Amino acid sequence: MDFRSSEAVVGPQSADMLPSSAATAVKVVIVGGFGVGKTTLVGAVSEIRPLTTEETMTQAGADVDDTAGVERKTATTVAMDFGRISVNDELVLYLFGTPGQQRFWFLWNGLFEGALGAVVLVDTRRLEVSFDVIGRLEDRGVPFVVAVNTFPESPSYPLDELRAALDLPDEVPIVQCDARSRESSRDVLMALMRYLYSLTMAPAS
Secondary structure (H helix, E strand, O other): OOOOOOOOOOOOOOOOOOOOOOOEEEEEEEEEOOOOOHHHHHHHHOOOOOEOOEEEOOHHHOOOOOOOOOOOOOEEEOOOEEEEEEOOOOEEEEEEEOOOOHHHHHHHHHHHOOOOEEEEEEOHHHHHHHHHHHHHHHHHOOOEEEEEEOOOOOOOOOHHHHHHHHOOOOOOOEEEEOOOOHHHHHHHHHHHHHHHHHHHHOOOO
């Protein structure tokens, strides 16, 4: 697949360097509300040791961050997560996970620069935290897919009901995933790649 905003990858190789066959790198952003599993997804799917910027949550943020539904969460991303996955010998995805709390959303401007698309991770226990996230992507015109993270205690709904609840256009893919699973997380990224490819093939309006 040929995507715009691609870049040649060059340089010496090491254990974490790209193979010499890699020719195209694509930036993908993983977004979602607080505690939906963004750090987990990046860590599960990355072929290199992921970079995380998690900090221990303290009482100072208790009146700022909405922890309803994720009361057991003890750490949070304060800047970004970073990982990498090779889709094939030539195409590589660079993954940037964003902070979930609104007080860190000012970082999104830099993280979205040059991104070809996004994955919106949602938790059916707290769908409302995804509304503003999806709205910001739509305002920016960033193509995205929605991945429903299947937490063990999360209620299950048909995908068409979730699409209606999230007010998603018919063309936006929505898939289920387990962010802890490398294969499942990779399937989400492949769904995004297929969607981006379909957009390049769509006739100009």
